[in-house]
Amino acid sequence: MAEVLVYVDHVDGAVRKPTLELLTLARRIGEPVAVALGNGAEATAGVLAEHGAVKVLTADAPEFADYLVVPKVDALQAAYDAVSPVAVLVPSSAEAKEIAARLAVRIGSGIITDAVDLEAGKEGPVATQAVFAASYTTKSRVSKGTPVITVKPNSAPVEAAPAAGAVEALTVSFGENATGTKVVSRTPRESTGRPELTEAAIVVSGGRGVNGAENFHVIEALADSLGAAVGASRAAVDAGWYPHSNQVGQTGKSVSPQLYIASGISGAIQHRAGMQTSKTIVAINKDAEAPIFDLVDYGVVGDLFAVVPQLTDEINARKG
Secondary structure: OOEEEEEOOEEOOEEOHHHHHHHHHHHHHOEEEEEEEOOOOHHHHHHHHHOOOOEEEEEOOHHHHHEOOHHHHHHHHHHHHHHOOOEEEEEOOHHHHHHHHHHHHHHOOOEEEEEEEEEOOOOOOEEEEEEOOOOEEEEEOOOOOOOEEEEOOOOOOOOOOOOOOEEEEOOOOOOOOOOOOEOOOOOOOOOOOOOOOOOOOEEEEEOHHHOOHHHOHHHHHHHHHHOOEEEEOHHHHHOOOOOHHHEEOOOOEOOOOOEEEEEOOOOOHHHHHHHOOOOEEEEEEOOOOOHHHHOOOEEEEOOHHHHHHHHHHHHHHHHO
16 A cells, blocks of 8 residues: 655654644555654654554654754655655644645645645545635645645544554755754743643634633633633734734634634634634624624623633533
8 A cells, every 4th residue: 555654743752633633644545654853753653653653764863953944854855755655744833834845845746735634536635625714615636746735733533543653764864954044042832731722622712802811711711621722812812911822813823623612702704714614613702793603503692701601610510
């Protein structure tokens, strides 16, 4: 069976969930061959094998940590040359999409970004995308070269499928551009104890209706009761009520969780573009004419300061 390259997103050997989702999709079109780079690369082999990787190509070098993007592109190109895959799958993070784009240029292939599904086709893999602010769903395939496809988090289930997971060292020759941009410092991101926004299965977001930074604790309490991530609309972020890193929307982060709860968010197109592919959408807004109600699965017309605390209490009571 044909092989499919899967770029592994990990932190010191801890594999992030979107990579395991990619392995599920890769098995639909071939045999997954994972590419793990940097510190802890070999430690990823166990979990990758549990989820279907027939082979794990690993490489570690100072360049992966000390310089931006290009060394990883060099390594992924080396893996491509060694495997000759039918497709290359990459998570749709900001860094990984740049890696995918650079690889596509190097190998002379087409690229599809932010796919939400993948299936085998007679003429190559067929990707499903949500386009034009998620107003339309399209099916596309690459017509030239080996498809390079980035996939949004939460697009596929994580499924165990034990495979050999044989570890092989990947030989990488770094090009002259690999050391062009050096990382001079790092600042650890302060942990909130909540899931990463783009990877979370549940997201609870607040908007203009929250009416102040001091009121976001209502949104956070609901999120914590559900084990969810916290998001915010552009209006809330622009007002300084919540960090920009939590903004959901066209100029923020795109999310596609199993459950999205929008509280006090009107549903402007900018926000809808970042969350419209969520599997189930619930909106709480006191304006019955708010545009958000046009796309929800469940809508509650009411004051969020009355509805959200009751919902939080009910969830906590059932958990107890």
